[in-house]
Structure formats: structure tokens, C-alpha cells
Amino acid sequence: MTDTTNAPLTADVDGDFAIDDYAIDPADQHIANEIQNFDPVYDTPGTVTVKGLVKLPSKVGVSALPPQYADPIRQKLADTTEPKRAALEEELVNKALYDIALTNRVKNGPGPLSMGATIYAQEFFQVAKEEMDLQQEFLSLSQQLAEVDHVRHVTDEQTGQKSEVIVNKVAGAARARMEARVAEINLHLKSHEAGAERRLAKALKESVEARKALDAAVAEEAEVEQMATAMVRDERIKERATKRAGIRRHAL
Structure with a gap:
């Protein structure tokens, strides 16, 4: 896996600084295109190996999927009749299986270089995992901050007007820490894209040289x-x- 730090600065004889160049030589562009144009599931090895003879089902139905994948499919199939229903179910299930495989690949990364994964593919999945982790943490914190403990009814002593005050489950110092972390994640996500682009350029350059x-x-x-x-x-x-x-x- 490539170094995930920022590209090093190198000083020239005049004392100026220049960022390392990861541009691809035009003569090697066809190699770079081949490395970049890969399917993240079918074209990269996984981290799990199966030993011995394993009999896999010839067909997987919607009932075999986790609820978060199966329920939306069942909703789409509800108004579909045969023979279109079977074909649509197969299409949707295959897409769900691909999405599950892709999520697992992002979480666990591709196999090692010795199994055929390129430096670029490894960095690609590392970048995707970092972004996914940040997004999941952001979602989790946002949900916790939105949770309501109870609603307090208050009456204005001067006007007699009644109103409702929402009391969140997370309050005080804990809420302040969560809100600060949410803001920090937002900054990370914004800067992550630019940093990821450079990291992938470096990994692509290294992959091209390795292929050559x-x-x-x-x-x-x-x-x-x-x-x-x-x-x-x-x-x-x-x-x-x-x-x-x-x-x-x-x-x-």
C-alpha cells in the first residue's frame, strides 16, 4: 500500500520547493488506463480464501439477503407479476450481491500484491474505506444528536403563551464534543477528496512502473x-x- 501522507517536498538548488510530479508518460498512458479501469469486485482478489470443496447454490433468492437489502427488493417486486417477476428478482438480487461484495471489499481491502492486487487498487480501497468510515461516524453522531429525550411544555409567565421545548438525549459537554467532532469530520471530508486525488496519482504512477x-x-x-x-x-x-x-x- 502506498504512503498515505502528503507528497514530500523536495528542494532544488535555488532553495525553492516543488511537489513531486506523478504525471504519467504519454507512452505509458495505455498501461495507466488498463490499471485504472478495473472492476473493484471482479478484477481484484479478496482477503478470504476457501479451502476444500464448497458447494455453492446455483441461484440465490431474495430470501437469502439481509433485511436491509431484501426489503427494498420485495417492495419493488410487489407489483410485478410472472414471468417478469422472476427475471426482475434475479437482476435485483445480483445487484444486491454485488453491492454487498463491494462493501466488504472496501471494509477489508483487496488481497496482497502477490495475489494480483495492484498498488493502485490497494490505495483505491484504502481511500474509499477512510471516506466510508468518516461518513459512517458522521451519520452515527448526527443521529445521536437528533435523538429526543422528551418534550417539555412551558408557559410564558408574562403572556401566558404555551410552547414546547425539545430536550435532546445528548446535552451539555457531551453534546458540545459531538458537535465539534461533526464539524471536524466535515473538514476532513472536504480535504480528503483533494488528498485522495494526489494519493491515487502517486499509486497509479507506482503501479505503472511496477507493471513495466x-x-x-x-x-x-x-x-x-x-x-x-x-x-x-x-x-x-x-x-x-x-x-x-x-x-x-x-x-x-
Whole structure:
């Protein structure tokens, strides 16, 4: 996984500072495009491995899904009749399964580089997880801040007008801390996008260089194999020619 800190500043001979450049060489752009255009579920390995023979169901129905996924699907299927209902259920269930897999992949990240995950994919999921964690914390705190403990009825002593005062469950210093954290998360989310863009650019650059190094190693190995085959052939021919030359010398 790439370093998630800001790109280092490097000083030139005049004492000025410049941010490292992660631009992709135009000659390598096709490699960068291939690395970027990946499916986050189908094109990256997971962190879970299954040992032994596992028999999976040939088809998964809506009843097998968690309620938060199954209930919306059932609502959409309520007004649909056969034969369209079966096809629609399969489509919606497959989408839900994909969303579940994607959420798990974001939470757990892709597999290691040795299993085929690129540096870019690893950073992509790390960025997504950080954003998801911030959003979930923001949602949780917002819900807690909105919870009502009770409603207090008050009467204005001068006007006699009655009104309701909402008393929240979280109050006082605890509420102040939560509100401060919500504001902090908002700032993090705003700055996260710019930082994420740079981190992904760095990871993409590193992935391109890693792919080029791998391609060069594969090409070199193929060349070594080809040369070794040719050398063995030459040695075999030379050995046979030596023997035949010896026979002819004896025949003279």
C-alpha cells in the first residue's frame, strides 16, 4: 500500500520547493488506463480464501439477503407479476450481491500484491474505506444528536403563551464534543477528496512502473528461455558434428 501522507517536498538548488510530479508518460498512458479501469469486485482478489470443496447454490433468492437489502427488493417486486417477476428478482438480487461484495471489499481491502492486487487498487480501497468510515461516524453522531429525550411544555409567565421545548438525549459537554467532532469530520471530508486525488496519482504512477518492470522481467525470461533452447540445440548439433567428423577422419 502506498504512503498515505502528503507528497514530500523536495528542494532544488535555488532553495525553492516543488511537489513531486506523478504525471504519467504519454507512452505509458495505455498501461495507466488498463490499471485504472478495473472492476473493484471482479478484477481484484479478496482477503478470504476457501479451502476444500464448497458447494455453492446455483441461484440465490431474495430470501437469502439481509433485511436491509431484501426489503427494498420485495417492495419493488410487489407489483410485478410472472414471468417478469422472476427475471426482475434475479437482476435485483445480483445487484444486491454485488453491492454487498463491494462493501466488504472496501471494509477489508483487496488481497496482497502477490495475489494480483495492484498498488493502485490497494490505495483505491484504502481511500474509499477512510471516506466510508468518516461518513459512517458522521451519520452515527448526527443521529445521536437528533435523538429526543422528551418534550417539555412551558408557559410564558408574562403572556401566558404555551410552547414546547425539545430536550435532546445528548446535552451539555457531551453534546458540545459531538458537535465539534461533526464539524471536524466535515473538514476532513472536504480535504480528503483533494488528498485522495494526489494519493491515487502517486499509486497509479507506482503501479505503472511496477507493471513495466514486470513486463520487462517476463520478456527477459522469455528471451533467456529462447536463448537456452538455442544453446542446447547448438551444443547437441556440435556434439553430433564432432562425432561425425571423427568417423570421417578415421575413414580417410
